[in-house]
Amino acid sequence: MASYQYVAVNGSGKQKRGKIDADSPKAARSKVRELGLMPVSISEISAQAISSGKGRGDSGEEKFSFSRLFQPSMSSSSLTLITRQISTLVSSAMPIEESLRAVSQQCDNPKHAAIISGVREKVLEGHSLADAMRKYPRVFDDLYTAMVAAGEKSGHLDEVLERLADYTESKQELKGKIAQALIYPVMLTLVAVSVVGLLLSSVVPKVVEQFVHMKATLPKSTQILMAMSDFVKNYGIMIVLAAGVLVTVFMVLMKKRTFREKVHAVILRLPVIGKVSRSLNTARYAQTLSILHSSAVPLIEGMHISSDTLTNVIAKERLNQAAESVREGKGLGRSLQETRLFTPMMLHMISSGEKSGELDNMLGRAAVNQSNEFKRNVTMALSIFEPLLIISMAGIVLFIVISILQPLMQMNSMVKG
Missing domain, CATH: 1.20.81.30 (Type II secretion system (T2SS), domain F)
Structure with a gap:
């Protein structure tokens, strides 16, 4: 007899997890149904996993699974x-x-x-x-x-x-639009960093070297530029390696639930990025809940499934709490309002749908509204980021040009004098 780990939902839509012993996966599903639960997934627990206690625990840390890695997938x-x-x-x-x-x-x-x-x-x-x-x-x-x-x-x-x-x-189209929207700013950032790095490591040292040989008194801006150039030239490779290490460490820490919660909480509080994150998650939630509810999936079960599709852990927790509030008797609109994630327009639409008995229709409209809100927020964020990046790059290049021209102007004045 093997041991199986199951994920199931009860009559009120609340998710339950547990372990059960059975002769086969089919027998395990039957035993779960006998408990008054509807099985969502049944997976066999190997003897090694049982003895070592490995797996995904209550801490929320993600464990690498070789079996999942080799499972078939589809675009x-x-x-x-x-x-x-x-x-x-x-x-x-x-x-x-x-x-x-x-x-x-x-x-x-x-x-x-x-x-x-x-x-x-x-x-x-x-x-x-x-x-x-x-x-x-x-x-x-x-x-x-x-x-x-x-x-x-x-x-x-x-x-x-x-x-x-x-x-x-529609989900694939949304992913494509996000990727398309990010291509230009990412490429612009890479080009800006590469150009500045090339100027500081290759061009500036050759130009400034002439002033050093002439033993001219260099302005403060030129001295700063020389220091920056030496730093990039001597430690450029180390900077790239350190950046790679930091990214790797960050990705490892993001697998830990406590660290991920802190990062996601900070993201939600950021002025522009937080607004984009909220609109992305609420648009996905509204669209998922709309299609689940219109397909006769119980509301509470649909809320839990919809929250599982979100990328932000804090938003997911708040919406799971909203599902529990609905289970306790609160209205959907009021429960979602307590999450402080949704726009007033969407909350009014959902509350109106509850009162009029047209929740399916209103959820669909709210999903479209949230998707449009996300697109507007992405456009706004890019319209702010791109000019700032161009201005920053122009400022750096201007500083480099002025730092090179100043000694030339001083030498020209000395020759004329």
């Missing part, structure tokens, strides 16, 4: 296409196992075909489609499987899959 564009294909076949009244077989045969990528075939095999063994998809967590995340489970229960699996395809596509 967002491929997942969108496959989801639409399954939706089309299911809507034509084709049984789910036949739909999966047809989609696997349609896949050009052998790895993708193997994933869909693996899901089909689990379905043929008696698993639900959602449970079968949970065997591939790097392909079908908690949001995806929760929506599929809700679609199976409601009998509208084809509509839910179509919404999932739209959601996956």
Whole structure:
């Protein structure tokens, strides 16, 4: 008999974790259901892990997993296409196992075909489609499987899959826009640093060397420039190595929950970057909650799943607390207001949807509103950053030019005199 670690939700949507002994994963799921819980994921615990106590503990520190590293994955564009294909076949009244077989045969990528075939095999063994998809967590995340489970229960699996395809596509578009927006400032920063470094390490020493040979009295600005040039020339490689070490140390520390919470709390308090971070996380939360709620996923369960999609730990904790407040009887709008993350416009829209009974519609509108808010904040941040970077670079170059010209002007005055 093996030991299994499970993640499940109770009737009120609260997430539960625990361990259970069973002969097989199927038996483990049955035992979890007997406890009155709906299993989200079941994973076997190896004997070595049990004896050593390794894994992801309550401290929230992320542990490297070789098994997860070698699990199959799929790009967002491929997942969108496959989801639409399954939706089309299911809507034509084709049984789910036949739909999966047809989609696997349609896949050009052998790895993708193997994933869909693996899901089909689990379905043929008696698993639900959602449970079968949970065997591939790097392909079908908690949001995806929760929506599929809700679609199976409601009998509208084809509509839910179509919404999932739209959601996956829009999420990929958002990532693309973020990457596109960051390309120019990142390239500009790299060029600025490279130009200044090249001037200080190569150009300035050759020019200033002439003044040193002439034993001229150099102005203060030229002396500062020479000191900067010597520092970059002598310690440039060490500076690059130190920067690499600092980045590596920072990435390691970010795996620790306490340090990550402090960093994310600081990010939320920053004037411009904090606004961008809040709008990004709230836009993602609103969009996820909207599609979950419209797919008949219970509100509290949808809130927990939506908070898990966020990148900021502090925002995630606040929204999990909001889910608990809703479970205790508070309204959704009031609970979200207490997080101090959302704009007044979104809070008014959600409260209005609760009162009028059109929460699905209002959540969808709020998601669009938050996405537009995020785009505006990104545009504003870039419009501030880019001119500041150009002005800073121009100021440094101007200082270098003045520091070189001043001795020349002094020598010219001495010759004329």
